Amino acid sequence: MLDINNLSITFHPGTANEKKALKEVSLHLDDGDFVTIIGSNGAGKSTLLNCISGSYESDDGTIVLDGKEIQYMKEHKRSKMIGRLFQDPLKGSAPDMTIEENLELAFRRGNKKNGLYDRFLKIGLTKDEREFMKEKISHLELGLEDRFNTKVGLLSGGQRQALTLMMSTINTPTLLLLDEHTAALDPKTAKKVMEITDKVVNENKITTIMITHNIQQALEYGNRMIVMSEGNILMEFSKEEKSKMSVEDVMKIYQSKSAQDLSDKMILD
Numbered sequence: 001m002l003d004i005n006n007l008s009i010t011f012h013p014g015t016a017n018e019k020k021a022l023k024e025v026s027l028h029l030d031d032g033d034f035v036t037i038i039g040s041n042g043a044g045k046s047t048l049l050n051c052i053s054g055s056y057e058s059d060d061g062t063i064v065l066d067g068k069e070i071q072y073m074k075e076h077k078r079s080k081m082i083g084r085l086f087q088d089p090l091k092g093s094a095p096d097m098t099i100e101e102n103l104e105l106a107f108r109r110g111n112k113k114n115g116l117y118d119r120f121l122k123i124g125l126t127k128d129e130r131e132f133m134k135e136k137i138s139h140l141e142l143g144l145e146d147r148f149n150t151k152v153g154l155l156s157g158g159q160r161q162a163l164t165l166m167m168s169t170i171n172t173p174t175l176l177l178l179d180e181h182t183a184a185l186d187p188k189t190a191k192k193v194m195e196i197t198d199k200v201v202n203e204n205k206i207t208t209i210m211i212t213h214n215i216q217q218a219l220e221y222g223n224r225m226i227v228m229s230e231g232n233i234l235m236e237f238s239k240e241e242k243s244k245m246s247v248e249d250v251m252k253i254y255q256s257k258s259a260q261d262l263s264d265k266m267i268l269d
């Protein structure tokens with residue numbers, strides 16, 4: 001479903017600041033895979049997601065998603081297939097619009113049959129659509145279904161991140177990219193948003209890549225864990241291997257295989 005072959009990108013080539021951020025990275029994901037990625041600061045984790053989403057154009061290599069070569073496809077076109085969440089809960093939803101308006105925008109954007117919104121002809125949700133979305137959002141158990149007319153800017157960081165997750169998955173994406181999407185939340189809220197994420201991903205069998213600085217989270221969730229260092233994929237662990245590992249084991253293995261330690265953020269967690 002996702003085939004990345006020999007992906008490379010160098011920033012500021014030929015200058016003193018030259019940085020090979022990805023060095024011939026190859027990665028294959030099957031349908032429904034939920035892969036967690038950990039690695040030291042500057043390992044290339046976000047760059048990899050940026051190349052997949054189209055925020056960055058790689059110098060070399062291919063990215064094939066669902067049989068289509070996408071490495072030269074514009075980012076806005078890829079966004080119809082790829083959902084993405086960032087660390088910052090303020091990204092991904094419009095603060096001056098209500099929950100309902102944000103959900104409608106996400107619903108029409110990814111739904112060919114509902115292309116009217118693309119042409120800026122806002123038509124509003126039908127009664128059935130509103131009920132469908134209220135039902136979906138009630139699964140978050142955050143009470144957002146009763147606040148459909150609340151402006152999103154008034155929601156907490158956790159509520160907003162959960163809403164963005166809902167917006168990214170209301171039309172099931174081919175691929176979901178999560179870039180430390182719980183890192184800016186307090187531990188209790190982060191846990192709740194992670195549990196919601198896991199439920200949404202598993203129930204809808206969404207192929208997902210999640211970067212996290214939290215090793216425990218990387219071990220606990222998903223069916224594969226990838227470890228990156230200096231622009232390379234250093235190691236990969238299956239669900240079964242992960243289940244037998246502790247956070248300390250991961251840190252020891254990383255230190256023995258890489259010249260670096262895992263990021264300071266990870267050690268502090």
Ligand SMILES: Nc1ncnc2c1ncn2[C@@H]1O[C@H](COP(=O)(O)OP(=O)(O)OP(=O)(O)O)[C@@H](O)[C@H]1O
Pocket residue numbers: 011012019021039040041042043044045046047048263
């Ligand atoms: N737009 C850019 N211009 C120049 N250098 C960049 C750019 N984006 C990333 N880099 C560099 O590429 C390297 C990899 O960065 P990246 O953000 O992918 O790391 P990361 O593994 O996500 O790290 P962190 O855990 O600190 O977020 C870093 O040295 C970074 O400074």
